[in-house]
Amino acid sequence: MVDADPLAESWTPAQIEVMQRLRDWAVGFGELHRHLAVWMRLPVSDAQALGQITWAAEAGTPLSPAELSRRIAMTTGATTILLNRLEDAGHVQRSRESSDRRRVTLRPTPDAREHARRFLAFAGAEIAATLRAADPEELRVVTTFLSKITEAMNDANRRLDHGPAPDRTS
Known part of the structure; x- marks a missing residue:
């Protein structure tokens, strides 16, 4: 862990821009989950869970109920x-x-996968076009960077999962 105070640190404009774009991506991804919920006529929490189950199964790493809970x-x-x-x-x-x-392993049913596939075909057209148009080197650099950011976030989450309770004195 790097000993730095993120709120007092002097960030470059490029670093700030990256964090803003990551935030924008997270917000947009959440909005897509809300649209998926409407598309599938599910509560948002159920659609979010189904999305996690489907993505994990598609990646060949199906979830357990405990991992889904997390x-x-x-x-x-x-x-x-x-x-x-x-x-x-x-x-x-x-x-x-x-x-x-x-x-126990969780998997989407064939009908749920097909319903989600139709949603992605409709909702993901612009994302797919952007990915197809990207230069392979650009994709490699972005993948490497996002992998590093994800690992840093996972490290922070593990520390928070096992660390002291938050200070509530203020």
């Missing part, structure tokens, strides 16, 4: 209720794919 910032009990709703609505399947039969 990603969507819900208790395991609340996540179980959410998963029951998604399963009852035909959006999610729970299976035991591991040799450890206690481990």
Whole structure:
């Protein structure tokens, strides 16, 4: 961990611009999740969970309920209720794919994947066009940078998960 006070640090205009664009991306991504919720006629929390489950399955790293809880910032009990709703609505399947039969894996149903695919085909046209038009070197640089930022964020989250309680004296 670098010993720096982010609020007192003197940032360059380029560093400030990067943080603003990352914030804009996060806000826009959240807005896309809200549109997905409307598209799929789901509460936003359910659509967010379904999005996490679908992306993880597409990446070949399906989620467990515990990992989903962490990603969507819900208790395991609340996540179980959410998963029951998604399963009852035909959006999610729970299976035991591991040799450890206690481990549950979450996957979107074929219908949910197709519904999400139609959403992405409609909503993601501009993003897809931007990615296709990008120079391969530009993509490599951005990927490297975002990987470093993500790792730094993950380090901070791990520290916060295991660190002292926040100071509430002020």
